[in-house]
Amino acid sequence: MDTPLLNATEIRQRIWQELQRAVQDRHHEWRTPVLATVDAHGAPQARTVVLRQADARQTELQFFTDKRSPKVAELEAPPSVALVFWSKRLSWQLRIQATATVQGSGPEVDGVWARVSQSPAAGDYLSANAPGAAWNPDATDPAPDHSQHHLAIVTLRVQNIDWLELARTGHRRAVFTADQWEWRVP
Ligand SMILES: Cc1cc2nc3c(=O)[nH]c(=O)nc-3n(C[C@H](O)[C@H](O)[C@H](O)COP(=O)(O)O)c2cc1C
Numbered sequence: 001m002d003t004p005l006l007n008a009t010e011i012r013q014r015i016w017q018e019l020q021r022a023v024q025d026r027h028h029e030w031r032t033p034v035l036a037t038v039d040a041h042g043a044p045q046a047r048t049v050v051l052r053q054a055d056a057r058q059t060e061l062q063f064f065t066d067k068r069s070p071k072v073a074e075l076e077a078p079p080s081v082a083l084v085f086w087s088k089r090l091s092w093q094l095r096i097q098a099t100a101t102v103q104g105s106g107p108e109v110d111g112v113w114a115r116v117s118q119s120p121a122a123g124d125y126l127s128a129n130a131p132g133a134a135w136n137p138d139a140t141d142p143a144p145d146h147s148q149h150h151l152a153i154v155t156l157r158v159q160n161i162d163w164l165e166l167a168r169t170g171h172r173r174a175v176f177t178a179d180q181w182e183w184r185v186p
Contacts, residue, residue, distance in 0.1 A: 005172075033084060061098070083096040094164075
């Protein structure tokens with residue numbers, strides 16, 4: 001017997017459930033979405049990030065970055081971003097539009113750093129050279145300064161989720177905002 005199709009309420013719940021799972025499960029296909037921004041020249045930029053938090057109640061997502069990376073300036077003016085997730089297992093694509101805020105210091109960053117500094121990822125936020133800077137492979141890199149990390153938390157407030165389900169029996173698509181949803185032609 002075929003599994004009954006999820007209705008819109010169930011789809012919304014399942015989307016957030018899967019996003020929360022992706023934060024915990026390093027093998028989840030939604031753990032590494034593509035984040036798209038627009039740079040200072042109006043050109044599109046896109047890159048993979050690791051999903052670190054998914055809060056269904058606040059409709060917020062988080063990832064971590066080096067506060068010196070070019071994407072941070074792109075997130076600040078204007079703070080509009082898009083995220084794309086694809087899961088073969090679910091046959092679901094999510095295209096999320098969101099507004100970003102960047103925290104480079106404060107108690108939340110201190111709390112995250114206390115954890116990350118004990119992990120193998122600590123080096124990602126300690127390098128003396130800024131991400132994207134010119135690099136000479138023949139020169140000796142300055143030693144990392146362990147007294148100063150560059151971790152920033154990026155919080156994405158979700159504006160809408162464009163959900164697409166691929167199925168042999170017929171594709172389905174719906175757009176969800178905070179309190180509404182509507183079906184769309186896939
Ligand atoms: C699997 C994977 C996960 C990544 N996760 C992150 C991440 O969580 N945060 C981050 O800043 N960069 C992450 N990166 C690196 C970015 O994709 C990107 O190369 C880097 O941040 C520089 O981007 P920018 O020049 O647009 O700032 C990841 C790359 C890969 C391949």
